[in-house]
Amino acid sequence: CSVAALVAVRLNPSCRNWLLFGHRGAEPGHRHLLETLQAEPLLDLGLRLxxxxxxxxxxxxxxxxxxxxxxxxxxxxxxxxxxxx
Structure with missing residues (x-):
């Protein structure tokens, strides 16, 4: 879902205001994606599932x-x- 959010924001930056990010995944790619979107997730539990x-x-x-x-x-x-x- 996070990659879909990035695509949506690139297509229509105003949709960023409507996105919620549930958690910060432990994978480096997920962390980079959240940084790119300047997103602060609700949870940071170190999940790798x-x-x-x-x-x-x-x-x-x-x-x-x-x-x-x-x-x-x-x-x-x-x-x-x-x-x-």
């Missing part, structure tokens, strides 16, 4: 972040008052 194993670990993290964001109350909803520092 391939087959999308890093993505499989990152998906629950992204889902949880979305749930937390969507379920978070606003200051008004939580009755938080502005106070001087």
């Amino acid at each position: 391939g087959e999308g194993s890093g993505a499989a670990l990152a998906v629950p993290l992204v889902r949880l972040a979305c749930e937390l964001h969507n379920g978070m109350a606003t200051f008004a909803e939580a009755a938080v008052a502005d106070r001087p520092a």
Whole structure:
């Protein structure tokens, strides 16, 4: 998937803003690709498994972040008052 991301960015640089990188693989080629894309992955676990194993670990993290964001109350909803520092 990372090589496909590189191709997509080369074809349309604006798509870079929509890419998430699940993990930093241990392979030198993967690290170089992330550097080229100036990408900071969500996880760096030293995985050498391939087959999308890093993505499989990152998906629950992204889902949880979305749930937390969507379920978070606003200051008004939580009755938080502005106070001087």
